[in-house]
Structures are given as structure tokens and as C-alpha cells.
Amino acid sequence: MKEVYGIDLGTTNSCIAVIDDNGLPLVMKNLDDEFTTPSVVYFDEVGDPLVGREGKNSMGKDYRQAVAFIKREMSNVDYKREINGKSINPVKISSMILKKMIDDANILREEDGKAPIYKAVITVPAYFGSSERENTRQAAELAGIEVIALINEPTAAALCYGAKKLENKTFMIYDLGGGTFDVSIMRMKDGVMETLASEGNHKLGGVDWDAMIVDHGLEMEGYEETYDDIKNESDTGKMMLAAEVAKKKLSEAEEVSYRFLFRKKTHMLKIKRSVFEELTSELVQRTIDLVHHTMDMAKLKEPDLKIEEIILVGGSSYMPIIKKKILKEFPNINIRLDRFEPDLAVAKGAAIYASQQTGTKTNIVIGTDLGTRSYGIECYSSDENDMMIVANILYKTDPLIISETKTFRTNDEGQTEARLAVYENESIDEEVALNKCLKLQEDFLRWAKPVPKNTAVEVTFERNNDGILKVHGTCQGQIVQFEIKPKQSLSKTEAEEWRKELDMHTF
Numbered sequence: 001m002k003e004v005y006g007i008d009l010g011t012t013n014s015c016i017a018v019i020d021d022n023g024l025p026l027v028m029k030n031l032d033d034e035f036t037t038p039s040v041v042y043f044d045e046v047g048d049p050l051v052g053r054e055g056k057n058s059m060g061k062d063y064r065q066a067v068a069f070i071k072r073e074m075s076n077v078d079y080k081r082e083i084n085g086k087s088i089n090p091v092k093i094s095s096m097i098l099k100k101m102i103d104d105a106n107i108l109r110e111e112d113g114k115a116p117i118y119k120a121v122i123t124v125p126a127y128f129g130s131s132e133r134e135n136t137r138q139a140a141e142l143a144g145i146e147v148i149a150l151i152n153e154p155t156a157a158a159l160c161y162g163a164k165k166l167e168n169k170t171f172m173i174y175d176l177g178g179g180t181f182d183v184s185i186m187r188m189k190d191g192v193m194e195t196l197a198s199e200g201n202h203k204l205g206g207v208d209w210d211a212m213i214v215d216h217g218l219e220m221e222g223y224e225e226t227y228d229d230i231k232n233e234s235d236t237g238k239m240m241l242a243a244e245v246a247k248k249k250l251s252e253a254e255e256v257s258y259r260f261l262f263r264k265k266t267h268m269l270k271i272k273r274s275v276f277e278e279l280t281s282e283l284v285q286r287t288i289d290l291v292h293h294t295m296d297m298a299k300l301k302e303p304d305l306k307i308e309e310i311i312l313v314g315g316s317s318y319m320p321i322i323k324k325k326i327l328k329e330f331p332n333i334n335i336r337l338d339r340f341e342p343d344l345a346v347a348k349g350a351a352i353y354a355s356q357q358t359g360t361k362t363n364i365v366i367g368t369d370l371g372t373r374s375y376g377i378e379c380y381s382s383d384e385n386d387m388m389i390v391a392n393i394l395y396k397t398d399p400l401i402i403s404e405t406k407t408f409r410t411n412d413e414g415q416t417e418a419r420l421a422v423y424e425n426e427s428i429d430e431e432v433a434l435n436k437c438l439k440l441q442e443d444f445l446r447w448a449k450p451v452p453k454n455t456a457v458e459v460t461f462e463r464n465n466d467g468i469l470k471v472h473g474t475c476q477g478q479i480v481q482f483e484i485k486p487k488q489s490l491s492k493t494e495a496e497e498w499r500k501e502l503d504m505h506t507f
């Protein structure tokens, strides 16, 4: 059997799974004997990277030497950090985390007399756009992983869930992780799963709840600053770790004590669950608002939408207020948390998907998945006011795997190229204002031989199952080239150098 890992490259924690000898998804522990690995890299005094648990445990020493929540920056073109004179970026950091995941798993396989695996299906948030997906793919390749597919996290979670309970139903995956929040509405029918809508917020997750505890602690102790003001101070890491521990305890206890060191002073504090819930009520409300928005999007496809179950996924779903609030908001919908391993489901689902891709028959398959982003080109608005807008070609409500061709005509005699600007956006309108779109690439469409004026150039926008946009075309039978290069990815030389550097390390 061809074996492939399923990897959940998470904002706070990552997880790796494989299908075991009995055909069931098995989460592999790391060398620290844990099922999940913190997605943290800490650079020690001499600049050596500590990845995973060791990295997270060291974070308290000096927050400025730590890189956490890097997934939130996957498409941030302005991200710039230098640690110990070395420039780092989201692709590089993600590649280190992935290398740690796969190296640990392969060492454990070797102990069992099994061959190493270098292929994987990697999960990404459904709302990830084309560049973020391309960057994830490059990070994996730098870590020596052949990426079989990228799939959406909620789809993977639903696969894991569906593999356990094969009923025909429409359900919602509410995935509140450490740094991100995702909602998807899916329908399972006769073993085929379809996504009806998928939305997300990549700046909303457990860490925001931690920051609220830090803010509260600072206020109680008479400081004027908030977490945002002290982000770059060395003690902040310790405070965030203490806040996270307190938050987790509050999922079980009504009141907890915690301690933090700030500006050479130790502070002892207590916090009640009711206070914590009040402090964070606006964050919970933001998740509920997105749930409603996602339902509205699903209703565009399915006007009689009736959600029968809400499945809570992601570590932050353990906070009791989440279940309570959803129950209050949707009293007639069944809620599932029931220790459904919210933090392992995504990796397991990825492993199930991986086994399907390599030919293993499973009792559930993915039908239509959704695109989650729209793509278009810059052109004049159709209402003749000479305004530049983006005319959408692929819509986020379209199926994930799709191809659309548009015909343009050359303006001049003997053209061998034509300018094209490709944009990504979240709108479902035909025309979208430029400032609501993200420019992916502006470059020339190029073909080899000159053609007469007014020749048809056919340009195809294509999205395959990993959600990455590709643009290509033809002009009088000639191939038209257009490459979309994500801004964060490394150039060929940088990638070579980084690969060599990674090879020198076992994390």
C-alpha cells in the first residue's frame, strides 16, 4: 500500500496522522510523546532553532526570539523579521515545523521497522487564498515533502467525522483553533460530502482570549499598557503562557489563580470564569456573527437550508461558553463536542483523504468542495464611467475544481504580449471595486509569434483541488504563458540555500 501522511499545519499546534494497518486513521506522537506539536520556533542564544515543544517552552525566556502564529502571516507581504541577523519569513518557519513533524514521525516508524514516508496531504484553512496555499506547498517541499494535495481543514474534519457517523445530514463545522476561526456548512448524502459554504477569520482564535487575560491582569495590577503595547517586551511570552494555562483551567474550574512576571515584579492574580467570559464576550459574538454570515452564504445555494448538527472542532471549543452560546443561539440544533478529539480531527481527516488519493476505497468521498475566493481581472467598468474595476471570472461560490475561459482581442498589429492584472477577492458580484481586491500578479501574457490586430487570445482561469489559481491560454494555437508568483515564496536560489540549511538540522 502506498502510504501518505495527513498533516494539519496549525496556527498554534500541528498534528500528523497516517492510516494504520487496520485501515483507521492514527495520530502519530512526536518525540516528546505528544499527539500535537506546538507550531513555534525559538531561536536560542547562538541562533539555533528549537522547534515544537522545546520552542514553546523556551518562549518565556525571551519573546523576541520566538516565532509563533506564523500561519496568520502566510500572505502578509509586509512581514519582516530578523532574528540573530537571519531574515525569516512564514514559508521558512512553516518548513521547519513541517520538517520536525515528518522527521519525528519517520523516526518512530523506523523503530517499528517501517519505511519512512515523504508524501503528505496538508490541510489549509478554507479561507486561504491562492498565495497562502502556494506558500504552504512551498514550505512542505522545502521540508522534503511531496505534496499529494492541499485540502480545506473543515473538509478534513468533516471527513473524519463522517467516517465515524455515516448519516445523511446537513451539518456545520465550527472550528475555533489557537489563531484562526473557520466555519463550514456541509452536506453528507449517500456517502458523498458537499460543502455548501465556508468562511473564516484568520485573526480570531484562542490567542485572542489569552491576550484578554493578559490585558485584565495588567489592568488589575495598575498598568496602563495592554498586550498590544508590550508585544515586543521579553516578559510577554511568559505572560501569554501563564494566561493560556489559566484559560485552559477555566474550562474546568469556576475560578483560577495565576502568576506572571512583568518588569521584574511577580504578580499573583485570580480570575473567575464569569469575569473571563464577560471580558471575551465580544470575541465569542464575532464567531456567532460569522456563523450567521456563513448560513446566509449557504442559503444562496440551498434556500431551505436546515442544519441538523453543529460540530465543534479546534482546541478553543473546549471553552464551555462556546457550547453554551451556540446552544442559546441555535436551541434546535444538536451540538457535538463529546471529546470528538477536536484537535486531532483535521489530521485524521487528511490521512483519510490521503488514502483515498492513493487508491484505497473508503466509505465516504468528497463531492463538491468550494473555492472560497473569487478571481478576476482588472478592466474598465461596464457602466462606461471609465473606472477600473475587477471583473470576476471564477466565483467563491463555484465548485473548487473549475476552469473558465475568456476571450480577449489584441489591440495592435504584431503583438506578442498583452498586459493582465489578476486579482483575488471575496465578493460574489460580477464587478468589484479595486480596493476590495488583492492583486495576485500584474504581468504580460506572452506568446511566441506576432499576430495581426484583433486576434483572439483565449485566457483560462483554472483552479484544481488544492485551490491554487493557474492562468494560461492560447492565441492562434500558440501557448500563452502567465505565471502567478506568491510574494512570500522564496526564489529558486533562496529555496536551494534554505533547503541546504534545513538538511543540516534535525529539530
Ligand code: AMP
Pocket: 010, 011, 012, 013, 036, 176, 177, 178, 179, 205, 206, 207, 244, 247, 248, 249, 251, 313, 314, 315, 316, 317, 318, 319, 342, 343
Ligand atoms: P488547535 O489550533 O486546535 O490546536 O487549538 C489550540 C488552541 O486551543 C489554543 O489556543 C489552546 O489554548 C486552546 N485550548 C486547548 N485546550 C483548551 C481548553 N481545555 N480550554 C480552552 N482552550 C483550550
